Amino acid sequence: MEGLYGELVNLALSLARAKRVKKVLVGLFYTLAEVERTGYGLAYTPKELIEDCCGFAEGALWREPADILVKKYLSSGVLESTVALAVINALLNNRKEILRETTTEDPLSNGKLTLQDEILMIGYIEPIFKKLERKVGRIWLIEREGSQEGLKIITETGKISLAIVTSATLVNKTFHKLVPYLEKIPEVILMGPSTPLAPELFKFTPVTWLSGVVVKEGDLLFRLICEGKGAPVLFKSGALQKVNLKIKRN
Numbered sequence: 001m002e003g004l005y006g007e008l009v010n011l012a013l014s015l016a017r018a019k020r021v022k023k024v025l026v027g028l029f030y031t032l033a034e035v036e037r038t039g040y041g042l043a044y045t046p047k048e049l050i051e052d053c054c055g056f057a058e059g060a061l062w063r064e065p066a067d068i069l070v071k072k073y074l075s076s077g078v079l080e081s082t083v084a085l086a087v088i089n090a091l092l093n094n095r096k097e098i099l100r101e102t103t104t105e106d107p108l109s110n111g112k113l114t115l116q117d118e119i120l121m122i123g124y125i126e127p128i129f130k131k132l133e134r135k136v137g138r139i140w141l142i143e144r145e146g147s148q149e150g151l152k153i154i155t156e157t158g159k160i161s162l163a164i165v166t167s168a169t170l171v172n173k174t175f176h177k178l179v180p181y182l183e184k185i186p187e188v189i190l191m192g193p194s195t196p197l198a199p200e201l202f203k204f205t206p207v208t209w210l211s212g213v214v215v216k217e218g219d220l221l222f223r224l225i226c227e228g229k230g231a232p233v234l235f236k237s238g239a240l241q242k243v244n245l246k247i248k249r250n
Contacts, residue, residue, distance in 0.1 A: 005173060007201050009073050012088040015095075016066035024061040024083055027225035030193060030234075033086035034222075035066050040215035041090030042193040042240075043082050044168040066091065082171055085194060093197045093214060102197070102243040107189060107209045108132065118159045122151075122178060123166025125191060127232070151181040162187045167194035167212070182206040193231065193240065199247045210245040 015038075023034040031043045061069065066087055073084035092098070108131065113119075117136040121129060124143050133139055140154045154160065163185045169175040171194055182188050188206045195212030202210060215221055221239035234240045 004176060004201060004205070005074060005170075008088060008170075008196060008198065009070055009084075011198060011201060012070045012073075012091045013067055015091040016070050016087075019066040019091075021062065021064050021066050021069055021087055023222065024086070025222060025225055026079070026083070028228040029230045030225055031082050031086045032222060032225050033069075033083060033090050034218060035087060035090040038090055039094035040218050040221065041086045041088065041093055042213060042215075043085035043089060044166075044171050044192065044194045045082060046078055046168075046171055048078055081173070085171055085196075089194070089196055089212075093212060095197070098197050098199070098245070099214065099243070101199075102214075102245045104241070104243060106242075107187075107211065107244055107246075113162070117161045118157075120151075120154060120160045120163040120185065122163065123168055123192075125164065125166060128164060128191070148177065148181070151178070155181045155184065158184070160185050162189070164189050164191055165207075167192040167196075170194055170196070179205055193234075197243070197245055199245055203247050203249050208247055210247065212243060212245075213240045214243050215239065216241050 019038060020036050021033055022036050025032040027045060029045055031045050032040060034040050061083060069084050069087045072080035073088060075081050113135050115137045118138045119132060119136050120140045122142045124141060129139060142151060163182055165178060167190050169178060183206050187208050189209040189211050190207045191211040193213045195210050197210055197212050217239040220237060221234060224234055224237060224239060
């Protein structure tokens, strides 16, 4: 499954030729990248990047060739990898053919969840947790790395009907470790602004929905991230819009 990260890079590289990164902004909560003739992309800013003031790589990021930054996703450096994912998302999430397949309909609002359902949430997403806690029987929450034993116990019960996985797992590259525990769960949503809208890659994983974002107001988004704003403000302002993509496997 570690190969998924390399496949993500290769897919983005096919779209990065002869393009440069216009802007890069590493904010308190999100990292933003703009690619010329393409658009904007986001990635979650890991806490260790904020806490380690000496962890920044040397060299400029603005005006760099997009393909050079995309390749840095496979780097062990936290800054390089985070910026690279934002660039990758700018390239992948602005494809017209993919956007035509997205919907703003929430996969969690289809009325299928009941008090008989148990949900697994990997990574705490507060608005989603609060939305679901009174609609389902139980929410199992896994927040920390190294919780594989807990995941094994939870998923072996066979009672989980839905899993919600934060796409921050693509920033810290722990997603592949989760896959064995998700394979028997009927619905798996990869959720968050870091989500690459790349159904051609995730159809080979247990993920059934990609729940990500498109940037509607780039200049406004840039300013809000500069001001240290988080996801609730970014959505409420209209700078970001949630989109969902059902993964087809036929």
